[in-house]
Amino acid sequence: MAFLDFPFDENLPSFFGHKEVLRYLNCYADNFQLKQHIKFKTRVVKVKAKHVVDGLWGTKWIVEVQSSDDLSATTEKREFDAVIVCNGHFVEPNIPEYEGFNEFNGLKIHGRDYRHADKFKDKTILTVGGSLSGWDITLDVASVAKHIYLSYWKEHKVTNFPQNVELVTGVNKFTENGVVLTDGRELTVDAVILNTGYKHSFPFLSPDCGIEITKDNTVRPLYKHTIAIRNPSLSFMCLFNRVLPFICMSLQAKFIKAILEEKLKLPPEEEMIQAEEAELQKVLDRGWPQRYLHRLVEFQSEYFDDLTNHMQVERLPPWVLNLAFFNITCLLKDLEAAKMLNYEVIEPDSFKTTIYSTI
Numbered sequence: 001m002a003f004l005d006f007p008f009d010e011n012l013p014s015f016f017g018h019k020e021v022l023r024y025l026n027c028y029a030d031n032f033q034l035k036q037h038i039k040f041k042t043r044v045v046k047v048k049a050k051h052v053v054d055g056l057w058g059t060k061w062i063v064e065v066q067s068s069d070d071l072s073a074t075t076e077k078r079e080f081d082a083v084i085v086c087n088g089h090f091v092e093p094n095i096p097e098y099e100g101f102n103e104f105n106g107l108k109i110h111g112r113d114y115r116h117a118d119k120f121k122d123k124t125i126l127t128v129g130g131s132l133s134g135w136d137i138t139l140d141v142a143s144v145a146k147h148i149y150l151s152y153w154k155e156h157k158v159t160n161f162p163q164n165v166e167l168v169t170g171v172n173k174f175t176e177n178g179v180v181l182t183d184g185r186e187l188t189v190d191a192v193i194l195n196t197g198y199k200h201s202f203p204f205l206s207p208d209c210g211i212e213i214t215k216d217n218t219v220r221p222l223y224k225h226t227i228a229i230r231n232p233s234l235s236f237m238c239l240f241n242r243v244l245p246f247i248c249m250s251l252q253a254k255f256i257k258a259i260l261e262e263k264l265k266l267p268p269e270e271e272m273i274q275a276e277e278a279e280l281q282k283v284l285d286r287g288w289p290q291r292y293l294h295r296l297v298e299f300q301s302e303y304f305d306d307l308t309n310h311m312q313v314e315r316l317p318p319w320v321l322n323l324a325f326f327n328i329t330c331l332l333k334d335l336e337a338a339k340m341l342n343y344e345v346i347e348p349d350s351f352k353t354t355i356y357s358t359i
């Protein structure tokens with residue numbers, strides 16, 4: 001998951017925590033002297049298109065910013081040639097609408113607000129959602145909770161969990177003390193943790209930016225999930241679910257740069273719209289719903305190859321995705337055991353696996 005031009009500290013195990021990720025990103029920024037180009041503690045409040053003859057593709061961007069320390073501070077307007085939106089998409093929780101949700105008396109939180117297992121000690125917990133956050137949080141809570149029900153949809157594959165985790169069907173409605181499942185079973189629980197995903201959100205983009213978040217949480221119209229088709233000097237980073245984020249971001253960054261520098265020519269607008277339609281058709285042909293438009297999983301290599309072909313740069317070394325897919329297979333078999341694996345890349349196209357030990 002490291003950027004290919006800056007490996008992780010080789011003394012770290014392959015699975016490490018958020019503190020080490022932060023340290024890695026800081027080291028990356030220091031190494032490439034990026035911090036001098038970043039305006040920290042500054043919130044983007046509004047981004048508005050200004051149509052002018054001398055702008056890139058006829059547009060300049062008026063960006064209103066404010067100190068993030070003081071939300072009552074006056075805003076300041078700046079003009080930019082291009083805007084790249086990287087505000088993250090694991091921020092705005094997706095909370096499904098359940099009958100009786102407000103009547104439930106126990107604690108209910110979204111996975112975004114989960115920090116420690118402590119408060120779930122000896123409790124009976126329902127975790128909702130069988131995707132990656134659901135796995136991780138269920139596993140963490142399982143170390144202290146009395147019993148955990150993990151409610152998931154059949155479309156998700158699930159891994160092996162400790163003995164106090166019981167897999168159950170979807171939630172039909174909430175009651176005062178728990179839930180009624182879609183198979184009619186009633187559960188009494190102390191707390192519910194919703195690992196039900198996130199919604200895209202760009203509260204600072206004005207409507208004239210030409211971007212819409214659809215009802216099913218896709219961002220459109222975009223060329224290669226990145227470039228705003230109606231205003232190509234506006235672009236978006238890594239809107240995907242289930243990708244290798246840093247690798248994806250570094251390829252998209254190069255792609256956006258090549259387009260802004262006009263080293264890479266964009267097709268006419270109509271052609272880009274058709275390309276997006278074709279992307280959507282591919283998703284539907286896989287039997288996936290439309291809301292999976294920005295989901296890649298095993299189709300990452302296709303997307304990455306498409307970008308590198310377009311830019312005529314070297315493809316990713318084969319070990320990257322081989323290792324990623326091997327790792328997913330291990331995680332699916334046994335989440336806890338998989339996190340004890342250590343991977344070592346043996347250039348140019350293979351990797352070695354050992355069991356991580358602190359001894």
Ligand SMILES: Cc1cc2nc3c(=O)[nH]c(=O)nc-3n(C[C@H](O)[C@H](O)[C@H](O)COP(=O)(O)OP(=O)(O)OC[C@H]3O[C@@H](n4cnc5c(N)ncnc54)[C@H](O)[C@@H]3O)c2cc1C
Pocket residue numbers: 001042043044045086087088089090133204237238244245246
């Ligand atoms: C529980 C969880 C576990 C994960 N585990 C892994 C993992 O093991 N490996 C992995 O590779 N990835 C993992 N990911 C995914 C990874 O965290 C994301 O892919 C990555 O953080 C995305 O980076 P980003 O820069 O796009 O967004 P973010 O990291 O969310 O950064 C967005 C930044 O934009 C800032 N921002 C937002 N709005 C504004 C505004 N209006 N003005 C100014 N600044 C703004 C935010 O403050 C933030 O600093 C995980 C994610 C979650 C939620």
